[in-house]
Amino acid sequence: MRKKFTKKDFKKRENDSERSGGKKSFGKKKEFGKKKFGSETKEEGFGEKKNFAKKKEFGKKKFGSEGKEENFREKRKTFGKKSFGGGFGEKKEFGNRKYFGKGDSYDKKKYVKKSYPDKIQSFEEKPKSDETRLNKYISNAGICSRREADDLIAAGTVSVNGKIITEMGFKVKPGDVVNYGGQTLRQEKMRYVLLNKPKDYITTMNDPEGRKNVMELVRNACKERIYPVGRLDRTTTGVLLFTNDGELTKQLTHPRYGIKKVYHVTLDQNLKHNDFEKIKEGIELEDGFIKPDAIEYSASGTSKNEIGIEVHSGRNRIVRRIFEQFGYKVLKLDRIFFAGLTKKALERGMWRHLTEKEVGFLKMTPA
Numbered sequence: 001m002r003k004k005f006t007k008k009d010f011k012k013r014e015n016d017s018e019r020s021g022g023k024k025s026f027g028k029k030k031e032f033g034k035k036k037f038g039s040e041t042k043e044e045g046f047g048e049k050k051n052f053a054k055k056k057e058f059g060k061k062k063f064g065s066e067g068k069e070e071n072f073r074e075k076r077k078t079f080g081k082k083s084f085g086g087g088f089g090e091k092k093e094f095g096n097r098k099y100f101g102k103g104d105s106y107d108k109k110k111y112v113k114k115s116y117p118d119k120i121q122s123f124e125e126k127p128k129s130d131e132t133r134l135n136k137y138i139s140n141a142g143i144c145s146r147r148e149a150d151d152l153i154a155a156g157t158v159s160v161n162g163k164i165i166t167e168m169g170f171k172v173k174p175g176d177v178v179n180y181g182g183q184t185l186r187q188e189k190m191r192y193v194l195l196n197k198p199k200d201y202i203t204t205m206n207d208p209e210g211r212k213n214v215m216e217l218v219r220n221a222c223k224e225r226i227y228p229v230g231r232l233d234r235t236t237t238g239v240l241l242f243t244n245d246g247e248l249t250k251q252l253t254h255p256r257y258g259i260k261k262v263y264h265v266t267l268d269q270n271l272k273h274n275d276f277e278k279i280k281e282g283i284e285l286e287d288g289f290i291k292p293d294a295i296e297y298s299a300s301g302t303s304k305n306e307i308g309i310e311v312h313s314g315r316n317r318i319v320r321r322i323f324e325q326f327g328y329k330v331l332k333l334d335r336i337f338f339a340g341l342t343k344k345a346l347e348r349g350m351w352r353h354l355t356e357k358e359v360g361f362l363k364m365t366p367a
Contacts, residue, residue, distance in 0.1 A: 131171040132187070134158065137178055141185040142225060142244035149246075152180065188224040192354040192362075193242040196343040203231040203240070218242055218351050229253060230338075233317060238263075238335030239343050242351075248362060252339055258312040260293070262337035263319050268329040270304035271297070275326045285321055292322070310337075 135149035156164050159179045172178060178185045201214045214228060226242040229249050243249060252259055282291030298306035320330045340361050346352060
């Protein structure tokens with residue numbers, strides 16, 4: 001706790017100061033502005049600016065011991081000019097420069113294409129051979145496709161000049177006699193005939209009942225023997241293709257190629273909307289599930305009993321069985337489209353040869 005001073009304490013202090021001869025001295029007060037530097041004392045007045053060393057003028061440099069000064073403000077640096085050993089800005093000569101394509105001193109050399117006769121290969125067209133692979137020969141004869149012909153050859157059912165051939169890749173020469181199934185095969189020109197099939201004609205080649213056959217309608221189409229591609233029911237009408245091209249027939253009838261077929265269906269009654277939606281989603285038949293690629297009501301008919309349906313399945317009577325599943329009876333069934341071919345401008349029961357463009361389109365089907 002801090003001690004409190006009393007009157008006696010102050011009196012005592014006054015007496016002590018009188019004895020010492022006056023006011024107590026605390027030493028000499030240092031004057032402001034004076035500093036000591038080493039042994040010497042320099043006085044510096046307050047506010048007086050300190051004198052530093054002489055300020056170096058901007059733009060002057062010393063080079064080496066000679067003390068050469070260069071004023072950069074007076075001599076501006078020029079781009080591309082440098083001094084090497086001499087004064088700054090002095091241009092060193094490199095000799096006469098030669099510019100590409102200019103000057104008399106430049107001699108332009110002419111380009112000479114180099115030839116390497118030893119490395120050049122001749123691609124002369126090889127003469128076409130008259131020989132034909134045996135499987136192709138059989139296919140061109142209208143027997144079957146090339147793949148199926150390979151199976152016939154491997155089974156030993158084909159002979160050439162009386163000798164059975166089982167070698168794959170065997171080639172037939174002009175004049176060779178090829179025999180299969182007891183008959184001599186001949187290469188024929190490929191024929192493609194389109195028929196607008198009428199009603200009451202069957203497409204099977206042999207009919208024990210003796211009914212009318214579609215082959216009667218195309219008998220005079222060509223000398224070559226042609227066959228129908230696929231089948232149509234006796235009461236079904238529309239587009240039917242004939243050909244002796246066995247390989248193309250295989251492509252157009254195999255389900256994995258998905259050949260587009262469109263039918264115009266006429267029913268005995270209007271197709272209900274619920275049944276329409278069920279068919280559209282696909283139904284289960286006795287031989288498996290089937291879903292049309294497309295189905296819609298015919299725009300030409302005012303009633304709902306005319307239907308357009310697209311399928312790629314080749315199952316027997318598939319379109320009729322779809323509608324019979326729901327209790328409908330098909331009165332008319334007309335195929336109006338097959339693999340890009342239509343019956344346009346072709347009367348019922350008439351035929352025509354396909355154009356080269358149409359044949360090329362058919363052969364574009366991936367193998």
